[in-house]
Amino acid sequence: MNVFVSDEQDEPLDAAGLRHMAEVVLAAEGLPETTEVAVLLVSADQIAEYNARFMDRDGPTDVLAFPLEDLQPGRYPTPGPGEPPLGIGDVFLCPSEIKRRAPAMGVVFEDFLYLLAVHGILHLLGYEHDDEESATRMERREEELLAMVGRAL
DSSP: OEEEEEOOOSSSOOOOHHHHHHHHHHHHOOOOOEEEEEEOOOOOOHHHHHHHHHHOHHHOOOOOEEESSSBBBBBBOOOOOOSOOEEEEEEEEHHHHHHHHHHHTOOOOHHHHHHHHHHHHHHHTTTTOOSSHHHHHHHHHHHHHHHHTTOOO
């Protein structure tokens, strides 16, 4: 798996652990070994700008996901020989917002960070939470994936 992690903010965290989590998610979901994803760790100001520009929402948020493909869970294309790798998109995480919101969620910062990383990647893979059934499916998958790396909420 090709996971690009860019840390463009000041909150100390385990970027290598996030990279590993992303690799676990992609492998567990059955994506091709050449799959590419970017995880970008940004400041509150930067994510607020993206939130306004792309989501038409004011202020910072904790996670934004921008898929490159219109995928459905469990149904992913496999590039053939000589074809470019499958690029699934970008996940933007704002560690300062995640740290601020973690106590209200009743979780520690690191666990909430990992949850939101998984959540963002699952959005790139076509998971949604638009209704009760899809939300339950996504939450269950998040829990399974977090458990694979010894994290739970």
